Amino acid sequence: MSFCIDHLNRYVSDIDKFITFYNEVLGYELLDKGFKANGKAYAILKGFGHELFISEKDDFMPENSNFRHIGYSIENADSLLESLRDKGYADKECRIVVKQFSRQFYLKDPDGFEIDFIQWTDKEGFYENLKMKKRL
Known part of the structure; x- marks a missing residue:
C-alpha cells in the first residue's frame, strides 16, 4: 500500500x-x-x-496553530526568491539560508503562516547525517 x-x-x-x-x-x-x-x-x-x-x-486566530510550516522542494532558490521579490511577496530582508545539505528561504503567507522553500543540495547526506547523530 x-x-x-x-x-x-x-x-x-x-x-x-x-x-x-x-x-x-x-x-x-x-x-x-x-x-x-x-x-x-x-x-x-x-x-x-x-x-x-x-x-x-x-474568530480566526492564526497564532493558535501548532502546525510549524509547509516545506516545498524547489529547483532554484535564487531565481524563485528574485521572482517573489519582483512580485512584492518577498522583501530585501528575505535571505537564502545556506546549510550543509540545503539552500532555503522562508516566506509568510497573508495570515503569517510560514512556508519553507528548500533547494536540496544533498538530501541523502541530510538523512545519513541524522542517522549518524542518532548512533552517537
Missing part, C-alpha cells in the same frame, strides 16, 4: 488574498470557490500532486 498527500485543509482570514497568494507565489490553480452551508467562503486550489482546501471561519 502506498500513500501520498491528497490535500491540505486550513482556515484562513481572507479567501481572495489566499487565492491570489497561492496562485502567484506557488502556481496553484483555482478549482472551485463558493460558500459553505454556514455562509463562510471556501476555495479549492490545485497544487502539484495535491489540493489545498481553504475556508474562512469566525
